[in-house]
Amino acid sequence: MRNDPQGSAAPAAGGPSPAPVAGADREGSRSKRVRRIVVVSLLTGLVLAGVLALGLLGGAREHVVTGSALLAFAVGWAMLAVWSIRRSDQPQRWAFVPAAAMAVAGTGLLLLAPDDRALTAAGWVWPPVLLALAVWIALRARRSLSAGSGRWAVYAVVVIMIAASLGGMAETVALASDPRTQAMPGDVYDVGGRRLHLDCTGSGSPTVVLQSGQGEMSSSWGLIAPAVAATTRVCAYDRAGQGWSEDAPQLQDGLAAAADLHALLAQAGEHGPYVLVGHSIGGAYAMTYAARYPDDVAGMVELDSSDPYQATVAPGAADSDAPPPFGALASLSRLGIWQLVPAGGSELPEPSAGSADAFATSPRGLRNFRDDFATMPALFTDAQALTTFDSKPLVVLTAASGPEAAHDRMAGLSTNGSHRHTDETHAGLLDTETGAEVSVRAIDDVVQAVRTATPLPQE
Structure with missing residues (x-):
């Protein structure tokens, strides 16, 4: 038998294949474990928020719906941090930051019970804060998670957060500057x-x-x-x-x-x-x-x-x-969703058409719709x-x-x-x-x- 230049023996023709490297198996197993933790944790927060906002608390006031949804998202991020620390060798301690931020915001909404004016004023603050948080999460995930460890799931959530922040900015600007809501007759x-x-x-x-x-x-x-x-x-x-x-x-x-x-x-x-x-x-x-x-x-x-x-x-x-999901309509409207919905087939003249449409799609109008039903x-x-x-x-x-x-x-x-x-x-x-x-x-x-x-x- 002839040694190769590195001194290792070459396998005989027709002999058995080399044994798989144990380190590669362990690496794949770790990646799968972390990926499961990331996906399950984030899905738990999302599903819990949906159950609360659209189901159990669907008839509640806007601050209750939004606050409860934020607490649900906080649970998901906290699960990611805790599970990755206890059940993997790739701890994601950074997830405690979005968990704490959303827990504080959700608790504040539930305790302070802000009215429509306060929630509208907050629209100048929370969208840029959410955008900054989303960018920070993306950078930390890129450093802490490999491509096969569920980074894509975090990126998907980051995209949703960025869309929500941009929609919130658009909604706040629309509420403040829409001339249709300013010209009051009578x-x-x-x-x-x-x-x-x-x-x-x-x-x-x-x-x-x-x-x-x-x-x-x-x-x-x-x-x-x-x-x-x-x-x-x-x-x-x-x-x-x-x-x-x-x-x-x-x-x-x-x-x-x-x-x-x-x-x-x-x-x-x-x-x-x-x-x-x-x-x-x-x-x-x-x-x-x-x-x-x-x-x-x-x-x-x-x-x-x-x-x-x-x-x-x-x-x-x-x-x-009010029966679900009417209570969640006002909360969703803060994200600018209804700005994307085209107006119906109304033949009302201006400025009546603009005022009626602006009210119907505003958080206040949707909350009034919920209250009427209730x-x-x-x-x-x-x-x-x-x-x-x-x-x-x-x-x-x-x-x-x-x-x-x-x-x-x-x-x-x-x-x-x-x-x-x-x-x-x-x-x-x-x-x-x-x-x-x-x-x-x-x-x-x-x-x-x-x-x-x-x-x-x-x-």
């Missing part, structure tokens, strides 16, 4: 220590008061209010938490909202009796007001009103919680207090696929009631020109019936 009036917005135009009596539905605001009446103002006075207003009105300290049922409107109209110097017009759940608010202040109401128009006679809205609905059971119970409308003119308009039986019952509240039907969609009764024409015709009929004390025309 005025605001102090009602019980907070200011509510009211926009009245036109002249004549009776005054028409417009009540918005879920996710809507005073600008949603941009096609209807000007048309009604041509024949009588009309007022569009924002309930607490809507549009340009300030938030209420707690969720409001129908009676609380009726008391707000009653005080608002008095503060503004408006005089009844009024013709109330409600769209969607705005119809239930109108019914509640009519039951609470019957002498202030001369007539009513229900534009495809929600069914106030239903026992429940959805499984899990309660006075203080208070529906109490609102519908309050609306059922209206058991008769006597002989006052009442038009109930049912859109395509509207609650036919409930609307029949509502129209029957008055001996001068009219149940009408249209092929227009629920939303189209406000935000399309043809739908608005149908709505304006119903309002004009009630106004004329009040003025002349005559029966409504039947259609």
Whole structure:
């Protein structure tokens, strides 16, 4: 046998292959172990955040949803640090930094319970901090993890963090600079220590008061209010938490909202009796007001009103919680997600279209949407207090696929009631020109019936 130049024996032809190197096996095993730790830890944080934000706490307030999600992410990073120290020879102690940062931020949100203004102001701080943290994590992972040890999983999380920070910056800038949210028509009036917005135009009596539905605001009446103002006075207003009105300290049922409107109209110097017009759940608010202040109401128009006679809205609905995932919408909007969603098919004129769209996609608007859903059971119970409308003119308009039986019952509240039907969609009764024409015709009929004390025309 001949030795090679290095002094090692060459294998005989046809002999057994060299034995695998033990060190390579150990290296591969270590890489697999660390990779499992990285992937499982980060997935645990992500899944836990999703379960809390979209499931268990889906109906909670924005600060609770966001704070809980941050604590869940903190758990994932802490798992990565602890498991890598105890179960591998590649400790990732740097993971304690994002774990601590997110734990502190989440705990702070839960304890301080900031309102919308504070959360919006924080939008100037947390996006750059998150961006810096994401870059730092990427650099540490590059130094501490080999390519086969799960570095890609950390990089994937880093990309998500960078996208969230950039989206948060865009959302904050949009909220601060969007001119559509700045030009407020009408005025605001102090009602019980907070200011509510009211926009009245036109002249004549009776005054028409417009009540918005879920996710809507005073600008949603941009096609209807000007048309009604041509024949009588009309007022569009924002309930607490809507549009340009300030938030209420707690969720409001129908009676609380009726008391707000009653005080608002008095503060503004408006005089009844009024013709109330409600769209969607705005119809239930109108019914509640009519039951609470019957002498202030001369007539009513229900534009495809929600069914106030239903026992429940959805499984899990309660006075203080909204079914998931509505509670998470406001938190997600802080990431600028809804800036990417194109506007719908609204035909509202400007600036109404811009104001309504800006509110609907803002964190505040989405939280108001959640609050409206949460208070529906109490609102519908309050609306059922209206058991008769006597002989006052009442038009109930049912859109395509509207609650036919409930609307029949509502129209029957008055001996001068009219149940009408249209092929227009629920939303189209406000935000399309043809739908608005149908709505304006119903309002004009009630106004004329009040003025002349005559029966409504039947259609």
